Amino acid sequence: MKRLLCLVAAALSLAACSKDELASVKTYTYAGGIHQEGQIQYAEHPPVGGPHNPRWQQCGLYDKPLYDQYAVHSMEHGAVWVTYLPTLPAADLTALKAVLEGRSYVILSPYPGQASAVMASAWNAQLALETASNPRLKAFLAKYEEGASAPERGAACDGPYSTTATQ
Template identity: 55%
Template sequence: MMNTQRWMVALLPLLLAACSQKSGEIEGVKSFENKGGDHQEGRVSYTQTPPAGGAHNPSWQNCGVYDQPLYNEYAVHSLEHGAVWISYQPTLASEQVTQLKQLAEGRTHTLVSPHEGQDSPVVVTAWNKQLAVKDASDPRIKTFLVKYEQGGEAPEIGASCSGAYNGTV
């Protein structure tokens, strides 16, 4: 009986932590309330860095892997189409950048690029959702991709993520 009680006492904090998190939520994901459909030419000021929605260019960024920073306005339009944007600090170690690029392989609605000015080494962004992590090997990145690529709150899920803008900053 004594061993069973010890086991239950050791397990209780884990069970309480699991129950306190809402089902299906990824630890650390921040939520925002941006509306879709607001097309604007030129530069747009955003509240989040990188942005997680809002006004954006009428053209979307072609999904894929980029070695140069992207214009926020085009990338946000891709988010509206259900894309996930994996951005990283330009100083991130090359091995970690390679890991992020590998995560995007075979995905039709994913962007990978460096992003100037973000606070965390890696930030994963979907429309109205964002996760900041310290390391490219964090398993939450893949979980976020699975959950939000062509899912979540994106206003135009299923819209194209190719055949538009391919430039970089």
């Protein structure tokens, strides 16, 4: 019944159900602005904030894993990092790309060993999803892409680092 009400509300262009869609988002309290060279160990995988490299990952769609410390810096700028298990079926990966295509502040990459098939991470927020077509991904993007939780919201997301962890 609740899902039906959300669908009706969506059809009427109401945002009343977005809070319910994001009820399973885990939140954290990392401070921004801590730059550090080299490899950095993070408590969450993929990470959701903390120290990061002074250079940020260029936003875009990647088919190889990324270095955490560059992607975290992009999240500080307001990017959402969507990661997926490398075993994700091709149809699901195509669906993810369709949702993310044309967005300026998103990164997509595989992330071996993560806890769920798909994860959406932003500065101090993370959503685990079992399918690529879950509508909660769009709600997460609406709230967190260039969202208020990013310490340097609106800073560049184009370059300077576009290399993947495995070339």
